[in-house]
Amino acid sequence: MALAGLAAVGTWVCAAVAQQGAVVERLPRGRLVAAQFAAGAANHILPAGAGAAVVNVRFLTRCGLSTRRSATALAVKAAVGGIVRCVLGVALLVVAPGTVRLPVRVPHGPVLLVPVLAGAVALTVVPTVARNGRLGRAVTRALADVRAVHRCRARAWALWGGSVGFALLHAAVVVAVVRAIGLGLPVSRVVMAYLVASGAAALLPTPGGLGSLDAALALALTAAGAPGPAAASAVLGYRLLTGWLPMAPGLVVLALLVRRSAL
Template sequence: MTTPADLAVGRRPAYWPTLVCLAVLLGAAYLARRHWPVLETGARRLAAADQGWLLAAAAAAMGTWAASALAQQGAVARRLPGPRLLAAQFAASAANHLLPAGLGAGAVNLRFLMRCGLPAGRSAGALAVKATAGAVIRLALIAALAPLCPGLLRVPHVSPAAVAAVLGVATVAAALLAGPLRPRCRRALAGVPADIRAVHARPARAAALWGGSLAFAALHALVLIAVTRAVGLPLAPLQVALLYLAASSAAALLPTPGGLGSLDAALALALTTSGAPAATAASAVLGYRLLTVWLPLLPGLLVLALLVRRKAL
């Protein structure tokens, strides 16, 4: 039985992620206004970019949804319906840009798994297994690429105000996890070790989980690499891949929808501190976001609505 206290507990944490998200988006809007001439020059450069490389980037972007579907299948012992799984990943990528901290994609995938017959606890565990594999893969790729690009990853000069803002966001997130959300997270994740053992007891599922996670990160890096080739950015592909992995990992600490603002700023900062001209770096970031976010957003929302209408979610 749900008591008023339970409802209050469920309502309180919902405000803080929204406020943090709005604060980050306002900061991103301020930076965009401040650096508007660079963004405008970057947009013009992107319009004149090499179309062949942009098509290659678009193909890599489409492959990310298949890689995400493969990783999600690998996180579940039960066989999932392939076409609906792929459609759900496409819809989840669109929903992920509407809610902060990956809540959109998580909600879509959770609902999909439950519609496929998995209990709520097992569905949440499967999402946790997939997220953990993705994080491990990113860290492993960074560790593998860093020695090949010595001196590339440098800590940039950051103003005290920016440090204070990041610490404030981290404090709020820690307070949320240490407060009413912690018991719920414990209950939801209690079965994760058992789910991990079940997945790795089946080599095909383990290969799908880790292979899909690796392909997902690699394809996103390939999108950015192809866009940098299209706009003539003077960085080697391995350097671009390492910068993408580091920037996207750092941007994940800020709970904006789909990394909006945080990922853009982190990518632009990583590229410029590595020697790329500001306008060219802005072109690369704009092209990457156009192919991975803005162009698929409306079709993804239409697929999401169709899945809901057909009760697949």
């Protein structure tokens, strides 16, 4: 449980690194980490990540960015986080093919065709949208911000590396809690359970994923081979370290940041 707690603390640092990577300007490090800690607490009050979004937009605007650029930075960070989870899941399936056993064999051809078609649609739709009116100008400016971030190697490494670290450390919290309660599940199955559950919970607008992530993670751990009561205990331990224990200190930090005009 001590290792799980250390991993939980590391998630806020990785969130700060990824947020720094989403903007070209240098952000104050201490306040950036504090803002991510406060955003985690706010995220458990408002649905669908709105709490964290409000805190981060306010923080970035206080650092001199416009509201548009702040919103773009959050969108880029969220998109990279989703891509990272998908890539980690695919990489895990390649490295450990027995992690997930599908009841029906799916042909590789149609599966590989999906991302190709998605890429073709994106290449067709995005330039078309970019040529049309106000929305087109907004998309053009957003793409310019994304290109500016990726032209700076340090920012690109921070954005992608912080996002990878954030996902892996959250998975590490689940792995450590599973070990603490004596479950002998393979690490690869636990990590996959977290990746699948966090992706599913993102589709349901509940505050901090409460309820949606809990149910999805418990179901995923049960599907990975954990008994129902043990899966529920693992979810409770994960929630305790990443949500409930940091809630009160996070709200205190949020109030201090507001009082000091950092938000």
